Amino acid sequence: MTKEQELTHNSLPCEKCPLRKRNIFRDFEADELDFVGRFKKGDLAVKKGATVLVEGAHNPHLYTVLSGWGFRYKLLEDGRRQIVNYVMPGDLVGLQGSLLGEMKHSVEALSQMVLCVFEKAELFSLYRKFPELAYDITWIASREECMLDDNLLTVGRRTALEKVAYLLVFILERSRQSGLTKNGTLSITQQHVADTLGISVVHTNKTIARLMERGHVKWEDGGCRILNPEALAELAGWTAERAGKRPFL
Amino acid sequence: MTKEQELTHNSLPCEKCPLRKRNIFRDFEADELDFVGRFKKGDLAVKKGATVLVEGAHNPHLYTVLSGWGFRYKLLEDGRRQIVNYVMPGDLVGLQGSLLGEMKHSVEALSQMVLCVFEKAELFSLYRKFPELAYDITWIASREECMLDDNLLTVGRRTALEKVAYLLVFILERSRQSGLTKNGTLSITQQHVADTLGISVVHTNKTIARLMERGHVKWEDGGCRILNPEALAELAGWTAERAGKRPFL
DNA sequence: CGAGTGATTGAGGATGCTCAAACCACGTGG
C-alpha cells in the first residue's frame, strides 16, 4: 500500500452506498444487500495519478469504483502505453486478476477515487449463495468485453478525427450515466487521448485543434469541454443507446 | 438458418465430446456432465465462409465451438471491417448476446465448424444449480477480455512488423492449445490479417514479405506456415505462458 | 477457357511520426 492509498474499514455501509441512489443501477434485495455488506471489506481512497493496480501483481482484492475515475492500461517493454479502457463508478476493477490469478494490466486514477474493497477469496461463495449476483458479475464482464470490441474497432479502423470524436462522446456518455459529470467537462490529458487511440500526442493535438475550429469541443484548464456531443457522435458514426438499469457490485 | 448451416439434434452426446479428451480442458463431475448434457440442444455445423452470428440479431442460442475456427468482427457503415478476435474449440460464442440482449458483433467461419448449441434462456438455471459452471463461464469471459486487451495493445501501439508477428504467434499458440493444428499451418487470408491489425492488405502483404525474407514464415496455398515461432515471439515481444487446465462449456 | 479469389508489385500521395522548440499556467521557494 503506497502512501497515495488509504484504506478505511467500512466507513461507508452498503445501505448508504451513493451508487444505490442513482437510478441506472438496479436495486438489491435485502438479503443481497446484506451479503454484499459482509463481502465488503472497506473503502480504498486513492489520489489522482496514483496507481491502483499493477500488471503482474497478485492482489487479494477486487474493487468496485464508488467515485472518481481512472484508466486501465498496458505497457510494452520500451514504454509504449496503450490505454485499454476507462473505469467509472459502478465498474468492477480487478476481476481478471481474481479469476486468472494475475493482473494483466494496470489501473491508474485520473481523479481522486474511492473504491469499495472485496476479498477475491470470497468470490466463489458469492457464486454459491447468490446466483443472481453471479449472473450480474458475468453481465458486467460482458459489457466490458463489448466496450473493448468497440474500442478495437475505433483504434483499428477509424481515422484520427473519427477516433477523437468517438472517444470523447464515449467517455462523456459513460461519465454521465455513472454520474461522474454534470457539466460536460472531462479532466483528461491529450496524452491519455493519444494513448487510448494509438496515435501520437502531436497528432492528437492537431486533430483536437480541428475539432476546436469547428466549435465541437474546447480544451481548457487541463480538461476537455464538449460543446457539441451530437456533432461528435455524427463524426464518429456513433449512436447512443438508451441505458436500461444495470447491475453493479 | 441459412443453407450453409445445419442443425442436428444431439448427434454427439457430451460424454463423447471430443474436447473432453484434450487435457488442457478441466474434467467435469458426473452431475455437471449430466446437466450440461441436458443443457445442450444439438450440434450446429457451418461451412467455411458462412456467417454464424450476425450483429444486431437476437439469437436464442449460445454456443461452444467443438471443432474448426472462425472470427468475431465488427463493421463500420462504409464497410471497414475490424476483426476483434478469433474463436477456437472450447470457446464460448454468443455470451454477450445472451446477457446484453443483442449481438454486438458478427461471427464468421474460417473453416468448417461444428458448434454445440445451448438455449440462452436456460443459462440462468445453470447459474442457480451449478455455481462452479457459472464461475467457469465468468472465467471464460475474463480470458476473452484479457485477449482483447492484448489485441488492443497490438493494434494501438505495435509497429506493422510487430503486429503481424504478434498475430501469427498468438493464433498459432491458441490453435495448438485447442488442438486445431498439429502441423503449424493456419488457413487464413492476408485480408484477415489486415483487418485484425488495422492495416491495409497491401501493406500487410509487404510486411509479410519481410517476414518471409527472414525465413520466419511461408505463405502457401491459401494459408500460412510458421517456420520460426520463437523469432516471431521475439519480434512481437511476446512470451508464451504455460497453459494450465481451463474450463469450457 | 473464363471467372473468381487471393497474392504481389509499383507509383504517388496522405496520414501520422519524431524531433525540437516555444509557450502557458501553475506552484514553489528564495
Added chain:
DNA sequence: CCACGTGGTTTGAGCATCCTCAATCACTCG
C-alpha cells in the same frame, strides 16, 4: 514579488509509414 521548474499544450519542419489505386499474376474451379 520574482525566478524557476514542471506538466501540459501548441507549432513547425522533415521524414517514415502506411494508404489508395491500379495492374498483374498464380491458382482453382466449373
